[in-house]
Amino acid sequence: MEKTISWVLLAAALILAFGCSKGECKVGDKCSSDQDCGAGLYCFSCLKKVTAGAICVRSTTTNQFQLLNNSLPFNKYAFLTTHNAFAIDGYPQHTPIPRVTETNQEDSITTQLNNGVRALMLDVYDFQGDVWMCHSFSGKCYDFTAFGPAIDFLKEIEGFMSANPSEIVTIILEDYVNADKGLTKVFTDAGLMNYWFPVSGMPKNGGDWPLVSDMVKNDQRLLVFTSISSKESSEGIAYQWNYMVENQCKVFSVHGLSEL
Structure with missing residues (x-):
């Protein structure tokens, strides 16, 4: 009993x-x-x-273009974004000192994109004479905050875009690169300039973006934004706050997400 x-x-x-x-x-x-x-x-x-x-x-996400076709302006759609998309649990070590920094993702860049992510937030730094992805502080990358050369991550994005010619990807850079044309070089070396959406085609004063269908047809499917305003004129990389707004909110639990 x-x-x-x-x-x-x-x-x-x-x-x-x-x-x-x-x-x-x-x-x-x-x-x-x-x-x-x-x-x-x-x-x-x-x-x-x-x-x-x-x-x-x-x-995985729901493909918005299956719910509604791609004939609307780009800004009429919502896209899943990953914060610190490069800060991946178990990412291979590239420096002699063990990494001691926060991670935010479990999936590789490729897996994130395959699962429906269409915007990636990336932190880029000058490090070891190149551009690296680091989850660091005070604008400087260290051995213990470094993840890897930026080109490794960018080549994954290029591979996805090459294999998926109707997909648009947005990259939002927290930018600490001071090397002259450092970002231009790494994006060129990764093959991503082939998909670059030019600043000249971006709307001013909150106007509508081009139609998604036209962006795909013209193969201008990569949007890149930087946190450094001067790079819009010096490298043709859009300064994010000329084109974006940000909501301020705090969520203290996963269940709280349903209240937003």
Whole structure:
């Protein structure tokens, strides 16, 4: 009898802990395996600072061009963006000193793009005589904050764009590169200038962007923005705040995302 009661109590505890299972869990619900989560979701345990334990998260986005065709201006669509897209758990070490810095992603750049990400936030620095991706501070890259040469990440983007000729990708740079034409060189070497959307074609004063269909037809499918205003004139790289606005908000839990 005591064993029966113990098993009943254990089962009740598990139900209270997870509340759902066998494909019934929704986004933000606690889970113990991928099988607990509904269609298009998987069980994810990376967000330890935000959640206690694993929760169900969405693995891919909905293609907006399947919901609505690509005949509208570019600014009429919303695109999934990854913050510090380069700061990847387990990224190979490229310096003799172990990396001691925060990571934000589990997936490679290629996997992020394949899963529906269409805008990448990247931090670029002068380092070892080249342009590197670093998650650093005070405008300087160190061995222990470095991830790798920028060209390695940019070549992944080029590979995706070459294989997907109807896709548009946006890159938003937190820019600490002071080398003369340093960014121009690395984007050229990566083959990304072939898809470059020119500053001259960008709208002024909040006007509409070109039609997505025209951007694809003209193969001007890469939009690059920098945080350094002078590079718009010196390198033809758009200064982000001439073309963007930013909402200010704070989210203290994953469930809070549903309230935005």
